[in-house]
Amino acid sequence: MSNNEKKGFLDKETTRREFLKLSGKGIGGTFISLSLLNLLGCTNTNVEEVAAFPLAQGVLIADRARCTGCLRCETNCSLANDGKAMPYISRIKVSRNYNFGTDGPKLAYAYADGAFGNKLMSPETCRQCAEPYCGKACPVGAITTNEIGARVVDQAKCVGCGTCTKACPWTMPTVDPETSKSTKCVNCGTCAANCPTGALRIVPWEEVKYAMRKLGYKA
Amino acid sequence: MSTGGWAGKIIRVNLTSGKISSEDTSKYQDFIGGMGIGYKVLFDEVPAGTKPYDEANKIVVGTGPLCGSGVPMSSRTNITSLYPGNDKNLVTDSHMGGNFAAFLKYAGWDAIIIEGASSKPVWLRIEDDKVTLEDASSLWGTGIYNTTAVIGSTMGKESCVAAIGQAGENLVNLAVIMNGSSHSAGGHGAVFGSKKLKAIGVKGTGSVKIGKDKKELMDLDAYVMKEIVGANNQHVVPSTPQPWSEFVYENSRWTAREGLTWGASEGNIDTGIAAPGDVNKVGYRTMKAIKDLGPVAAKYTVRMGGCQSCPIRCHAQMNIPQLEQYGVSPYAANTCMGWFSPAGVMFKGTKDQKEEGDGNMITRALGSQLADDYGVWCNYGSIGRDFQYAYESGILKNVLPEEEYNSIPWNLLEAGDPAFLKEFYRRVTFKEGEFSHLGDGTYHIAKRWNFGADYWDTKKYSMWSPLGFPKHHASDESYQVGAIINCMFNRDAQSHSHQNFISSGLPVDILKKIAEKLWGSADAIDPPANYTPMNQYKAKFAKYGVIRNCLHDSLTLCNWMWPLTASPLKEREYMGDTSLESKYFSVVTGIDTTEEELDLMGERVFTLHRALTVKEMGTTDMRGQHDLMVNWVFDIDPDKKPFTEGTIKMDRDDMQLALTMFYKEMGWDEKTGAPTRATLEKLNMKDVADELAKLGLLPA
Ligand code: SF4
């Protein structure tokens, strides 16, 4: 990937919008609330000091304009992490939004996101939140931080209750019905390394913050 | 059964009784999946003489062991049933890509066998193990797009829906079953309609298991993505000079170059230099939009798209605001014939609106939306050619009642105004008047309207068989090889194995070297329009083409990409890897299988197709009654002789020899072309041989 393309990732309006989208509510204007920046790991204070969970080194970001909906990331993610092809537990979610975007079929679907609308895919990725809702909600403390700072599910501790799924604003963690254990993104990068159109990248937090600041966000 | 690949179960749904049951896939393991299951069910369960719309006809919607496993280009649905497009009521397959096949696997099913007929409209709902029939009365009369949206809001946005439109409901012979916004299977839509089955919705939370270590599978993927896979149709040479390639081939679908962009994408994404080895660029190689819609289409391209698991992306996704003036969405997606057929209907040409070539693009995009939503099929482009012949020969004026003839806005057709397409597809879909018989299919319409010999015998109309199907990469491109393959099926041949290799873009001397390694001699292929008499290497090449095609539709893999016979890499001397299907099969299913063993399974599937055709036609005389070609094949270029430079003209005796040599390769009776008992038994199909013997249909 050329440097230009790398730089372009967060310059795109739609990518940013998707990335910042909170449960269907778009973020307008040029100012993002502190709590959202917190969620994304960007604060005015030194996050590493205050966060209960050490900050992840990077975050998986999708450039939706480049996503062609091939769904290879979903099989690659589950093959790499679970040894089986299972899009339902892929930590990146593309197929669930394939036809009608994140909001599902609406009367005006022909003009909304998705293959039956404006043709835009809506890949969803884990934000590796600074204060992860999933981890904070887990009743048995099964979500911890690994050596690269990703929030990961400790399979031995997980009881498969699905609290993390409900707690995540983007419904990202998924309990595998075949093992009754939760799954979530571990920042392994397999999906990004194999995306046929380079639509995915693990972006270091410093770059995210820099891009946000450049765009006028407080970060 | 194996540890990986297959889901292990098949849904059987009887629409007459409403009974839904689960069957074990292992019963069909010898036939792999998809197409193989379809043929076996039809051979065993549908009596000869059954007609496509009879309650006794069955339709099998199938996937195979590789589908859903993540193997590149593996989300193909194979649909098998009797075909209504001619009066022989023979088995055909229709195929669709998209997400449906993979999703069916994730729901835990390898195939769906549909039998009987419902008395009221229904749709089949599949959510993992929960399979139910739902009332479709409110959906009956609805187009495919809205049907998908309604079922999507009932089942959840993550579902995938395969549906018929009004054409299928109204028993238009040329009707499709479609999933996603552009993936349609042609010829069986009205079989669904005759059973009052509107749609199948599927979502699944399960997995496809991998028989061996996941690493082996991921390593194979990496190898394919880095060294073997090309652009669409496995073209391995770029269409413009590129720093990484020593060759250029103008017609190649490897279009990526600096400055060619997805012009309607945010940021105007450049397809750029997508060199072999760069796995994150594979999806930019093929900008099919400009191939199918012309150069003007680049700036209207949102992105490329395609099927689950496929890195190639051959379906163009467009944003063409001019479409709104016709009352349709500006967003359109399709590939190949989906775009081409409407242009064939507008045979008088199209008028540009604002810029050069936009009339053609708008025509194709409007027509593709109309045909897809109504669910009209084109018989591989024949619907437009049939229309053209009937119009230009004056037949249409004679056969249509005067009032009806005068109600058709011919001025729009003459003026190249795409609005004509709205009239055309509506009349066909809703069976309005005599005109709508264009939707019956070539065979029926030619009989009904008494088409002259010039229709069949002029290459312009592209007919291949007196059974009413057109050529599809036939003798005009690969001589005896294409001709044999085009004679084998009961609709236009869906085989691209041979075509993709010869049109890969490599110079003929390199192709010949590869041919020598694979089929024993460089003489297996010919340079363009300079071909030689039949030889046994061509017979071997033809056999490779057909049996790989059958393998792919059983595994299920996309035969528009597979087999990967050539590679884009010079250091490999451009050799692809023909062992890949067997390697993937071994890793995914966990059953060690060699290339030869898997090819033998393909041979079994194809021989079963032949046995089924013999049974349905009630004769062993395949040579005399089935493997037929129309006259232009032999009579084109009257002042030229076959086997001379500059002609595609075939020789009648040589073609009969070609069939004989092919029958021999297949182990079929050399006189009739019917499968022998010895061959059927060698392929583990003693039961098929016994049944044919009972019917007196084994060659002497
Ligand atoms: S692999 Fe890339 S292009 Fe394919 S669905 Fe995932 S993000 Fe989109």
Ligand code: SF4
């Ligand atoms: S799973 Fe959700 S809550 Fe947890 S870190 Fe990822 S985005 Fe945040």
Ligand code: SF4
């Ligand atoms: S980074 Fe790894 S775990 Fe996360 S979505 Fe991609 S493949 Fe899955």
